[in-house]
Amino acid sequence: MILREDAGMSGRRERKKLATRAAVREAALRLAARHGVEKVTVEQIAAEADIALRTFFNYFSSKEEAVVATLAAGAEELIAEFRARPRTEPVLRALREAVLVVMAHGDAGRRDHLEALHLIRRAPSLVPQQLAVLAAQEKALAEAIAERLDQDADDIYPMLCAATVMTALRVVFNRWLDRAVESTDLPSMTALREEVDEAITELAAGLDRPGRAR
Amino acid sequence: MILREDAGMSGRRERKKLATRAAVREAALRLAARHGVEKVTVEQIAAEADIALRTFFNYFSSKEEAVVATLAAGAEELIAEFRARPRTEPVLRALREAVLVVMAHGDAGRRDHLEALHLIRRAPSLVPQQLAVLAAQEKALAEAIAERLDQDADDIYPMLCAATVMTALRVVFNRWLDRAVESTDLPSMTALREEVDEAITELAAGLDRPGRAR
Numbered sequence: 001m002i003l004r005e006d007a008g009m010s011g012r013r014e015r016k017k018l019a020t021r022a023a024v025r026e027a028a029l030r031l032a033a034r035h036g037v038e039k040v041t042v043e044q045i046a047a048e049a050d051i052a053l054r055t056f057f058n059y060f061s062s063k064e065e066a067v068v069a070t071l072a073a074g075a076e077e078l079i080a081e082f083r084a085r086p087r088t089e090p091v092l093r094a095l096r097e098a099v100l101v102v103m104a105h106g107d108a109g110r111r112d113h114l115e116a117l118h119l120i121r122r123a124p125s126l127v128p129q130q131l132a133v134l135a136a137q138e139k140a141l142a143e144a145i146a147e148r149l150d151q152d153a154d155d156i157y158p159m160l161c162a163a164t165v166m167t168a169l170r171v172v173f174n175r176w177l178d179r180a181v182e183s184t185d186l187p188s189m190t191a192l193r194e195e196v197d198e199a200i201t202e203l204a205a206g207l208d209r210p211g212r213a214r
Numbered sequence: 215m216i217l218r219e220d221a222g223m224s225g226r227r228e229r230k231k232l233a234t235r236a237a238v239r240e241a242a243l244r245l246a247a248r249h250g251v252e253k254v255t256v257e258q259i260a261a262e263a264d265i266a267l268r269t270f271f272n273y274f275s276s277k278e279e280a281v282v283a284t285l286a287a288g289a290e291e292l293i294a295e296f297r298a299r300p301r302t303e304p305v306l307r308a309l310r311e312a313v314l315v316v317m318a319h320g321d322a323g324r325r326d327h328l329e330a331l332h333l334i335r336r337a338p339s340l341v342p343q344q345l346a347v348l349a350a351q352e353k354a355l356a357e358a359i360a361e362r363l364d365q366d367a368d369d370i371y372p373m374l375c376a377a378t379v380m381t382a383l384r385v386v387f388n389r390w391l392d393r394a395v396e397s398t399d400l401p402s403m404t405a406l407r408e409e410v411d412e413a414i415t416e417l418a419a420g421l422d423r424p425g426r427a428r
Contacts, residue, residue, distance in 0.1 A: 088425040160385050167381040206420040211302040
């Protein structure tokens with residue numbers, strides 16, 4: 001019984017920690033979007049998230065890490081959805097479905113994600129953090145693909161597939177953001193979903209174009 | 215006749231400039247490999263390449279740019295070879311042939327390229343330069359693909375294909391370098407060529423894996 005109470009406690013504590021982490025990264029993103037990453041301090045982020053400065057450092061080691069964490073959250077969701085897809089689905093179909101499910105989630109999450117992308121394109125100080133996040137995402141996705149196929153994570157296929165799908169998503173998101181920068185409002189999410197779908201379908205079809213007849 | 219002489223002069227001048235540029239980046243790479251990028255100065259690079267300091271800045275704006283230029287040279291060669299492939303070849307076959315042709319070129323060029331990759335993995339100060347080079351390479355390759363297909367460079371296919379092929383090459387080179395770091399000598403170039411071939415064949419085949427039978 002004590003064991004069970006402990007498990008309950010620890011589950012509740014875990015959920016509370018996840019909620020605090022989300023609150024901190026949302027505060028960091030909000031402030032950075034408003035004032036620019038350079039001008040925001042860790043103290044301001046802690047105040048905005050209504051936590052002590054010491055608590056901030058339990059979750060993130062820098063303001064840059066906190067801002068970029070929203071990107072990581074999107075990829076963590078994608079990997080969790082991919083792991084939950086039925087094993088009867090081919091790998092790329094499972095990946096496409098997982099992306100579409102994540103994109104259909106609450107509007108707030110998506111907007112945060114897109115604002116973070118906007119910020120990162122503008123802030124050179126975020127580049128090293130972003131690279132670290134991208135590398136970790138690729139690795140985590142490669143591990144999920146290897147597990148699904150009962151392959152060794154060192155085999156070339158899982159890494160090739162993970163890196164390529166992440167690249168395709170980056171190309172689609174960047175095109176969409178370029179258009180977003182040109183217009184006053186974000187272009188439609190429907191268009192974004194359609195382009196993600198199209199890009200993964202292209203990959204699955206072999207990404208090739210025939211040569212010309214002689 | 216004067217026009218023709220001028221063209222000859224300018225062709226000779228152009229070749230001389232290219233040779234100087236290659237000498238400068240090779241000097242930068244050699245010194246950076248020996249002492250670490252941080253410890254090398256622009257003055258030392260100019261001395262090693264036997265040019266005046268002022269001349270250095272006609273070719274590169276920083277030591278980081280000079281070191282990373284070797285990577286750009288590899289991709290420029292790849293794009294030139296790709297442009298030279300017969301239009302009757304499908305896009306991915308032309309890309310694969312172009313990569314294999316570049317990799318079969320003189321051993322010195324390949325070693326320099328691989329040493330630069332080694333350096334870049336170790337030197338955080340090179341990361342922004344490397345990102346700029348990668349983005350420019352992707353864009354140049356996308357333009358070459360669009361031209362080959364008489365497509366608009368803004369269409370999604372050329373960018374998707376360029377970014378994905380570049381990513382596949384990055385995965386293969388990184389795996390090979392990981393093994394190179396573990397051993398005392400560089401692993402065989404034959405193995406590298408085979409893995410490049412395998413990766414592009416995977417892409418052309420649709421990069422998918424079937425689901426399990428129920």
